[in-house]
Amino acid sequence: MSLLTKFTFIYLAIISVVLGVAGLIIYNQFQELVVRETDYTLYHDLQIVKESIRQGKPIEALNNERVHITPLPNHGRTEEIRAYSDTLIVHYFTKKLEPFRKVTALSPIGDQLYRIEITEIFIEEEDMKRAVADMLRKLFFALSGAILLFSFVFSRQLLKPFRLILEQMERFTVGTNAPLELPRTNTREFRQLKAFVRQMADRARREYRALKEFVEHTSHEMQTPVAIAQGKMELLLQDPELKPRQAELVASAKNALARLSRLGKGLALLTKIEHGEYTLSEQVDVAAALHRLLPDFEELAQMKNIEFLADIEDDCKTVRGNATLLEILLTNLLKNAIQHNDEGGRIEVRLRQCRLLIRNTGKAPDHPPEVLFQRFAKGNSSQSNLGLGLAIARKICDASGYHIRYRYEAPWHEVEVVFAPPAPET
Amino acid sequence: MKLLLIEDEPELAQALVHYLRNGDVVCERAASFGEAREKLESFHYDIVLLDIMLPDGSGLDLLELIKEKAPDTGVLVISARDALDDRITGLERGADDYLTKPFQFPELSARIKALYRRRKRQGMQTLHWQEITITPDTHEVKVHGRPVELTLKEYKLLVFFIENAGRVLTKQSIAEHLWGDHVDFLDSFDFVYQHIKNLRKKLAAAGAGDYIKTIYGLGYKLTDQ
Numbered sequence A: 001m002s003l004l005t006k007f008t009f010i011y012l013a014i015i016s017v018v019l020g021v022a023g024l025i026i027y028n029q030f031q032e033l034v035v036r037e038t039d040y041t042l043y044h045d046l047q048i049v050k051e052s053i054r055q056g057k058p059i060e061a062l063n064n065e066r067v068h069i070t071p072l073p074n075h076g077r078t079e080e081i082r083a084y085s086d087t088l089i090v091h092y093f094t095k096k097l098e099p100f101r102k103v104t105a106l107s108p109i110g111d112q113l114y115r116i117e118i119t120e121i122f123i124e125e126e127d128m129k130r131a132v133a134d135m136l137r138k139l140f141f142a143l144s145g146a147i148l149l150f151s152f153v154f155s156r157q158l159l160k161p162f163r164l165i166l167e168q169m170e171r172f173t174v175g176t177n178a179p180l181e182l183p184r185t186n187t188r189e190f191r192q193l194k195a196f197v198r199q200m201a202d203r204a205r206r207e208y209r210a211l212k213e214f215v216e217h218t219s220h221e222m223q224t225p226v227a228i229a230q231g232k233m234e235l236l237l238q239d240p241e242l243k244p245r246q247a248e249l250v251a252s253a254k255n256a257l258a259r260l261s262r263l264g265k266g267l268a269l270l271t272k273i274e275h276g277e278y279t280l281s282e283q284v285d286v287a288a289a290l291h292r293l294l295p296d297f298e299e300l301a302q303m304k305n306i307e308f309l310a311d312i313e314d315d316c317k318t319v320r321g322n323a324t325l326l327e328i329l330l331t332n333l334l335k336n337a338i339q340h341n342d343e344g345g346r347i348e349v350r351l352r353q354c355r356l357l358i359r360n361t362g363k364a365p366d367h368p369p370e371v372l373f374q375r376f377a378k379g380n381s382s383q384s385n386l387g388l389g390l391a392i393a394r395k396i397c398d399a400s401g402y403h404i405r406y407r408y409e410a411p412w413h414e415v416e417v418v419f420a421p422p423a424p425e426t
Numbered sequence B: 001m002k003l004l005l006i007e008d009e010p011e012l013a014q015a016l017v018h019y020l021r022n023g024d025v026v027c028e029r030a031a032s033f034g035e036a037r038e039k040l041e042s043f044h045y046d047i048v049l050l051d052i053m054l055p056d057g058s059g060l061d062l063l064e065l066i067k068e069k070a071p072d073t074g075v076l077v078i079s080a081r082d083a084l085d086d087r088i089t090g091l092e093r094g095a096d097d098y099l100t101k102p103f104q105f106p107e108l109s110a111r112i113k114a115l116y117r118r119r120k121r122q123g124m125q126t127l128h129w130q131e132i133t134i135t136p137d138t139h140e141v142k143v144h145g146r147p148v149e150l151t152l153k154e155y156k157l158l159v160f161f162i163e164n165a166g167r168v169l170t171k172q173s174i175a176e177h178l179w180g181d182h183v184d185f186l187d188s189f190d191f192v193y194q195h196i197k198n199l200r201k202k203l204a205a206a207g208a209g210d211y212i213k214t215i216y217g218l219g220y221k222l223t224d225q
Helices: A003-054 A125-158 A160-171 A188-221 A223-237 A244-274 A286-303 A323-339 A389-400 B010-020 B033-042 B059-069 B084-092 B105-119 B152-163 B171-185 B191-205
Strands: A067-072 A081-090 A097-109 A112-121 A282-284 A307-312 A319-321 A346-352 A355-361 A403-409 A412-418 B002-006 B026-030 B047-051 B074-079 B097-100 B127-129 B132-135 B140-143 B146-148 B168-170 B212-215 B219-222
Touching: A003 A067, A003 A081, A003 A097, A003 A112, A003 A125, A125 A160, A160 A188, A188 A223, A188 A244, A223 A244, A223 B010, A223 B105, A244 A389, A244 B168, A244 B171, A282 A323, A286 A307, A286 A323, A286 A346, A286 B171, A319 A323, A323 A346, A323 A355, A323 A389, A323 A412, A389 A403, B002 B010, B002 B033, B010 B026, B010 B105, B026 B033, B033 B059, B047 B059, B047 B105, B059 B074, B059 B084, B074 B084, B074 B105, B097 B105, B105 B152, B105 B171, B127 B152, B132 B152, B152 B171, B152 B191, B152 B219, B168 B171, B171 B191, B171 B219, B191 B212
Parallel strands: A307 A346, B002 B026, B002 B047, B047 B074, B074 B097
Antiparallel strands: A067 A112, A081 A097, A097 A112, A282 A319, A346 A355, A355 A412, A403 A412, B127 B132, B132 B140, B140 B146, B168 B219, B212 B219
């Protein structure tokens, strides 16, 4: 739910509550007013009746549906007593029981004491409620309308810088140097947000650059010492005095060094692609590259008793890219298919309309697919895996404009690469 | 064969000189641009191993010097930088081959031999080991003058052995030579054994002696002892 919708809902809820409470208050005030006014009318009528009695009008003539006068013997009362009360009386006109207000007075007039009862019908409660409710409803609609208008017109405008900042952040990558284009705004919060985002972006880029340089230097600087160590071990291996047990140790140390060296080369390759050191506008022939590489991999697959099926259509002959990178990409994917396969498994390679599908059997992946393309994300695999292969494949695809996708559907691991056909010549 | 190794890293140079000096190979070393230029101007070499990055100059300039002074000298560039520019510039300016550090010594040795054969066009175009004769141009293998049918992998294996005769070859360097870097993910290189077995069988059937010796726990060695 968007912030705007939330705000709108909250406003509407607040309005409902406030209007509800306001309704109660208004209704109560209204009722009090009505009682006061009715009482005043009754008092006024009482004065008229008393005046009429004083003038000597016959009591029978004064009595009617509203007024009841009863003469009482006076036992020395001089003060008048008045009491107001609510009562229900059958209405003389509608013949229904209705709420009435009644004043009962004991009034000494001359020597005589009179009990005077006057009734007055209330304004009907239902009418009062309906009037209040009607008022509130109109108010509610007016306010809601105003709020909706506000949220869809003004708030949208107010939040626009925020949306633009978000868009920029979404497009942000640490790898490039494209400046962030943050919108101008005079809202304090957005200005703070902007400053913060810019700072974060700069820091992320700075740190990423430092890290990258470190990796580049390391992967480069380690090549010479590794070469020396490898060379010395090679010499050691040629020593006729070497005992088999010692030779085994040297050989396995040499293998470990070879792995280290490949790691360095892999990292160096990644940075070189990032630096755009490869021309990506060559015309490459995917089918031919596959035909060249497949025999080797078929042999390697056989050694693991893996059934290898290739179905290469000769149609993807002019793809924009780089021949070296294409070969690395294909090699990495094929290697991967063998490496993560089970003994006696199966590999299928298919090229159709510039879509390369490589699928292989194997254990279910440990990682979610997105992670597989990151550096050093090792699947459940043999220890010699460097975890760089798929990262390199991904980098090559990104740089060359191919789409790569991984999917696991037991028992198949599927990697699909969609090669971009060359742009039509203009 | 006369080799000049131009390499500024003393430890690596020492190991290489030691490794490459074998049989009829003479290997000299130059540690700097100046020393290399002096040697190149004074002597003739069959093959020059050239490190592009030297402390006092660029190996690429030496490359030009070699091409000018001794165009028949083969140049193999070795560089720690796997930079594509270096590779392309190197090959464009007349280098014959390129290897990135670190490399397997037997691989370098095989490349040197192959380069030497290519350069010696006028001489004999065959490779010999006892009664085995190989014509690299046609991939023909003969034992006692009679042709032997080998698969491409077996052929490459045999050439690799002969080029590294007398040296121990680990299963890994054999695998990498035959399948390139594709094998780096394999946990075991035991499959090399299968190919060697087949090669031995075919050579024996053709009447050649068993020269491929198994070095326990390590690999194999081509030897006549």
